[in-house]
Amino acid sequence: xxxxxxxxxxxxxxxxxxxxxxxxxxxxxxxxxxxxxxxxxxxxxxxxxxxxxxxxxxxxxxxxxxxxxxxxxxxxxxxxxxxxxxxxxxxxxxxxxxxxxxxxxxxxxxxxxxxxxxxxxxxxxxxxxxxxxxxxxxxxxxxxxxxxxxxxxxxxxxxxxxxxxxxxxxxxxxxxxxxxxxxxxxxxxxxxxxxxxxxxxxxxxxxxxxxxxxxxxxxxxxxxxxxxxxxxxxxxxxxxxxxxxxxxxxxxxxxxxxxxxxxxxxxxxxxxxxxxxxxxxxxxxxxxxxxxxxxxxxxxxxxxxxxxxxxxxxxxxxxxxxxxxxxxxxxxxxxxxxxxxxxxxxxxxxxxxxxxxxxxxxxxxxxxxxxxxxxxxxxxxxxxxxxxxxxxxxxxxxxxxxxxxxxxxxxxxxxxxxxxxxxxxxxxxxxxxxxxxxxxxxxxxxxxxxxxxxxxxxxxxxxxxxxxxxxxxxxxxxxxxxxxxx
Numbered sequence: 070x071x072x073x074x075x076x077x078x079x080x081x082x083x084x085x086x087x088x089x090x091x092x093x094x095x096x097x098x099x100x101x102x103x104x105x106x107x108x109x110x111x112x113x114x115x116x117x118x119x120x121x122x123x124x125x126x127x128x129x130x131x132x133x134x135x136x137x138x139x140x141x142x143x144x145x146x147x148x149x150x151x152x153x154x155x156x157x158x159x160x161x162x163x164x165x166x167x168x169x170x171x172x173x174x175x176x177x178x179x180x181x182x183x184x185x186x187x188x189x190x191x192x193x194x195x196x197x198x199x200x201x202x203x204x205x206x207x208x209x210x211x212x213x214x215x216x217x218x219x220x221x222x223x224x225x226x227x228x229x230x231x232x233x234x235x236x237x238x239x240x241x242x243x244x245x246x247x248x249x250x251x252x253x254x255x256x257x258x259x260x261x262x263x264x265x266x267x268x269x270x271x272x273x274x275x276x277x278x279x280x281x282x283x284x285x286x287x288x289x290x291x292x293x294x295x296x297x298x299x300x301x302x303x304x305x306x307x308x309x310x311x312x313x314x315x316x317x318x319x320x321x322x323x324x325x326x327x328x329x330x331x332x333x334x335x336x337x338x339x340x341x342x343x344x345x346x347x348x349x350x351x352x353x354x355x356x357x358x359x360x361x362x363x364x365x366x367x368x369x370x371x372x373x374x375x376x377x378x379x380x381x382x383x384x385x386x387x388x389x390x391x392x393x394x395x396x397x398x399x400x401x402x403x404x405x406x407x408x409x410x411x412x413x414x415x416x417x418x419x420x421x422x423x424x425x426x427x428x429x430x431x432x433x434x435x436x437x438x439x440x441x442x443x444x445x446x447x448x449x450x451x452x453x454x455x456x457x458x459x460x461x462x463x464x465x466x467x468x469x470x471x472x473x474x475x476x477x478x479x480x481x482x483x484x485x486x487x488x489x490x491x492x493x494x495x496x497x498x499x500x501x502x503x504x505x506x507x508x509x510x511x512x513x514x515x516x517x518x519x520x521x522x523x524x525x526x527x528x529x530x531x532x533x534x535x536x537x538x539x540x541x542x543x544x545x546x547x548x549x550x551x552x553x554x555x
Contacts, residue, residue: 071142072114079111081182089412093371096258096338098165099408109192112185113141119176123398124186127174129523129552130156130163131545134171134186141189150197153190156545158227158522159269161198162252164191165261167519168361170552174398198268205275208236214536217242217299219286219478222250223518224509225305226273227525228532231542232303233278235533240299241278244285247339250307254332257365259372259408263339287478296482301504301532304492305525306478308469308510314357318425323433327362327466334369349375353459355436356380357422358466361407366464368409378414379458383441383448386418400552421450425463436460472511489514494548497531498524506532512548520552 072079085104086092092099116138124134133152140149153160164187175183197203214237218229221243233239247253249266270280286292286306296302311326318324325347333345349370356366359382370378387404395401410416420438427433440454471490472479479486485493485501491514492500492507499506508528509521523545533540 071116071118071139072111075111075114075142076117076177076181076184079115081115081185082108082112083185084188086408086411092259092408093412096372098262099259105188105192106196109185109189110142110144113138113189115177115184116142117177121176123174123176124171124184127398127400128171129520129546129550130526131523132156132171132190137193138184138186138189141193146193146196146200147202149193150202153193153197154203156543158230158526159223160190160194161265161269162223162261163519163522164188164194165265166252166256167517168400170400170517170519173400176398179397203268203272205272206234207276208234210236211238212236212537214238214300215240215298216301216303216532216536217295218303218305219295220250220305220307220509220511221245221248221280222252222305222307222509222521224307224511224521224525224528225250225303226269227522228303228305228508228529229278229525230273230276231526231529232532233273233276235529235540235542237300237533237536239278240281242281242284242286242290242295244283244289246283248280248282254335255328255362255365256335257331257369258335258338259368260365263335285476287476287481292478292481293483296502296505300536301506302482303528303532304472304478304482304484304500304505304507304511305509305521305528306472306511308471308491308515309473310470311465312467312470314422314465314467316422316424318427318433321425321427321433322431323427323461324425324463325465327356327358327366327464330464331362331365331369334373345373347462349373349378349462352376352461354378354462354464355458355460356464356466358382358468359384359416359418360466360468362468363464363466364407364409366466367414368407368412370462371409371412371414375462377459379460380414380416381420381422381438382416382418383421384418385443386416421448423455425460426457433460433463436463469510469515471514496547496549497534498528498548499531499535504535506535517552520546524548 085101118135137149137152169187172183218241354370354375391401423437426435440451487493508524527544530542530544
């Protein structure tokens with residue numbers, strides 16, 4: 070146990086953010102550089118090294134949290150990094166982007182603020198990079214087997230790295246111009262600077278993983294031909310079909326999916342564009358959808374100089390404390406104020422958009438909404454609550470409905486789908502097509518980054534066993550496992 074009295078003598082202290090008026094003028098990460106290191110050892114010392122560490126169950130990766138907390142408390146950063154990487158290929162991603170279900174499951178959280186597990190994690194990995202502890206791990210020998218990985222998001226990258234280290238020759242196919250999937254173009258720079266992706270890609274290149282960008286399997290390459298070229302294929306193409314809003318006025322200029330809006334802002338930061346073709350500058354912005362993607366749109370609009378930003382959510386405003394039907398250690402639905410929300414804007418709950426109105430040139434100018442409420446388990450509109458708000462830019466951030474079938478990948482492989490439209494798989498992540506596996510959102514549906522990495526690692530074991538007859542690779546989760554939600 071790190072500090073036997075740590076949870077009694079030390080209060081919870083989280084990473085310090087830069088002042089709002091400073092950070093909205095740039096795209097750097099919102100946290101004060103170096104602010105965690107002076108406090109993180111004591112924060113790690115709050116961990117109680119529980120006899121049954123429920124934080125393990127809260128994290129689908131099965132992170133060895135009490136162990137690396139102990140090392141962080143003792144400032145043994147090399148040992149902490151080794152324990153962290155034992156279960157997680159990319160802790161710098163999860164330490165910045167994961168909503169931390171491990172903290173919701175922390176035993177200390179029963180009656181005190183939970184251990185700042187996420188902050189400890191990111192401190193360990195940042196120290197590891199600074200100290201040179203993160204190095205390529207090429208295989209000792211090659212198996213002679215080849216694997217294609219379709220998609221370079223967290224699931225695809227995790228599967229590729231595991232299979233490369235197992236000795237297989239792996240090529241990752243990505244339809245975008247850069248590697249990273251949603252990490253690259255769906256996550257704003259202020260949440261995770263892309264340098265973190267770039268150095269992981271360089272590590273993977275040094276280990277032997279090959280990358281093929283601007284190749285969309287199903288369009289640029291026939292999926293069936295790809296299968297014949299490789300001994301196995303892993304589909305990690307994500308759930309990229311955005312949920313639409315079929316209301317009058319949807320066709321107006323200025324109404325966009327979040328995944329049309331956010332990538333362009335990231336391309337400006339990559340230096341590809343001087344100004345985004347879709348910008349919030351000088352406009353009243355409305356974001357439809359109250360989740361993390363919606364918050365990313367809010368923060369992006371602030372930095373582009375929006376006149377106002379309003380975020381709409383059809384569900385009621387969550388409470389600030391756990392509901393009785395969401396007991397510890399489940400992940401509770403709580404009212405969350407992200408860094409983007411700290412920067413301003415309005416949030417309106419329990420409302421539904423009825424239609425958009427535009428000007429004579431076909432540009433959206435306003436949005437009409439109405440309040441809704443639950444009655445007998447159904448959402449119903451409340452008469453007399455209609456109102457109009459200005460909107461010259463609208464982003465739809467209402468989630469995703471499944472993997473892309475328009476590009477031909479599913480049909481060309483001849484893949485079966487499950488009842489939800491995801492690619493069906495068995496206990497080894499294998500599809501109905503021999504030698505073709507699926508990992509991440511393409512098989513699970515829209516989920517969290519920790520589930521994507523866990524699926525990539527687990528699918529890699531299935532592929533390794535298919536190719537060699539046995540596997541020593543870890544498999545943290547089964548395809549049927551679900552988060553501890555009510």
